[in-house]
Amino acid sequence: MSAQLKSRPAPKVPERHAQWEKLDLAQVLSLPTATLAIGYANSLLSPRGAQAAEKLWERGRMPGGAIGNTVKLIHATRANGNRMIWSKYRIFRQEYPQSPMDKVQYDFWASHYPGWTEEQKQWDWQPVEEIKALMRPDEPEIYYTSLGNIFLGTMLPAYLNMWGIRTVLLCGYHLDWCIEQAARTCRDMGYMPIVVGDAVGCGVEADEAPTLERLERFFAPVVSTDQAIDLMAKGAALRKAR
Numbered sequence: 001m002s003a004q005l006k007s008r009p010a011p012k013v014p015e016r017h018a019q020w021e022k023l024d025l026a027q028v029l030s031l032p033t034a035t036l037a038i039g040y041a042n043s044l045l046s047p048r049g050a051q052a053a054e055k056l057w058e059r060g061r062m063p064g065g066a067i068g069n070t071v072k073l074i075h076a077t078r079a080n081g082n083r084m085i086w087s088k089y090r091i092f093r094q095e096y097p098q099s100p101m102d103k104v105q106y107d108f109w110a111s112h113y114p115g116w117t118e119e120q121k122q123w124d125w126q127p128v129e130e131i132k133a134l135m136r137p138d139e140p141e142i143y144y145t146s147l148g149n150i151f152l153g154t155m156l157p158a159y160l161n162m163w164g165i166r167t168v169l170l171c172g173y174h175l176d177w178c179i180e181q182a183a184r185t186c187r188d189m190g191y192m193p194i195v196v197g198d199a200v201g202c203g204v205e206a207d208e209a210p211t212l213e214r215l216e217r218f219f220a221p222v223v224s225t226d227q228a229i230d231l232m233a234k235g236a237a238l239r240k241a242r
Contacts (some may be wrong), residue, residue: 012209013197013224014216025221028192029235030242031166034083035073035160037131038150038172038179043091045128045173050091050113054203056173067130069199069225070171073136076229080236083163085156086135089144089178090125092116096145097239148177151185160191169193169200169228170220176211183220193220197226 043049045057045067060067077084092113093106116124127135135141140159146152160168168191170179179200186193195215202208216222223231 004218013211013222013227014209014213016099016221017216018237020216020221021103023221025194025223025231026234026238028167028194029169030229030238031192031235032083032164033077033143033167033169033232033235034085034165035077035171036085036087036156036161036171036182037070037074038087038182039089039174040067040070040086040127040131040172041090041125042128043124045131050116050124051203055205056201056203059201059205066171066173066199069196071130071134073169073171073196073199073225073228076232077169080232081239082169082232083165084136084139085159086127086139086141087144087150087172087178088125088127088141089123089148092121102147122147122203144178145163149181149185150178151182151189157189165191167194169194169196171196173201173203175200175202176207180211180215180219187219194228195220195222196225197222198224218234 024154041049043051044054045060046052047057049057059065060101074084075104091109094110096102097108098106124131140155142150143149150156168182168186170182170193172179179195183195184194195212197212200208202211212222
């Protein structure tokens with residue numbers, strides 16, 4: 001890894017949009033909250049993964065990168081009494097229910113890895129070691145069954161409803177696909193999403209800034225990991241005082 005790459009800063013969190021000025025994020029995070037961690041698979045975050053060419057495994061491990069920030073966010077989530085939810089998805093989907101459009105797309109994805117064994121495919125969608133070490137048996141793992149929306153065809157809404165969740169912190173991959181769809185769906189379903197902007201990543205690095213700006217402009221406040229940690233602590237204090 002070059003010195004230039006090592007020192008490259010984390011994605012810039014966009015300035016707070018005027019529409020959120022009257023929104024008290026500490027108050028929002030004093031309500032029942034869950035952190036939803038999306039897509040921390042070997043496929044993306046290992047140099048041997050099927051999607052390694054995107055270099056998310058490299059970018060995420062830079063100083064201030066998304067993987068380290070995620071670890072901090074997870075510890076803060078638990079320390080402040082909030083829920084933790086994980087997701088898993090895979091690109092080898094030949095056994096999934098699929099339309100003709102799905103089939104050609106899924107077959108195209110798989111065609112790039114003709115020599116892969118079933119063992120390699122199973123490994124590809126397992127969580128990367130840094131994240132796997134932090135996962136707990138009592139925290140649900142939600143498996144993608146739709147193209148890219150973690151809410152569709154899964155138990156995620158049931159968990160959120162049973163726990164009375166109002167606020168969802170979003171982190172993970174891919175920002176411009178799974179994270180953005182989750183933020184949009186949260187809003188449509190009445191949850192309040194907050195995107196942790198330096199604990200996410202796009203497959204194409206240049207897409208990160210415009211995606212974060214779009215989310216901030218339309219769907220959800222975007223905060224840094226440090227801001228999220230501070231706001232969770234303030235939210236926990238407000239909850240305790242009630």
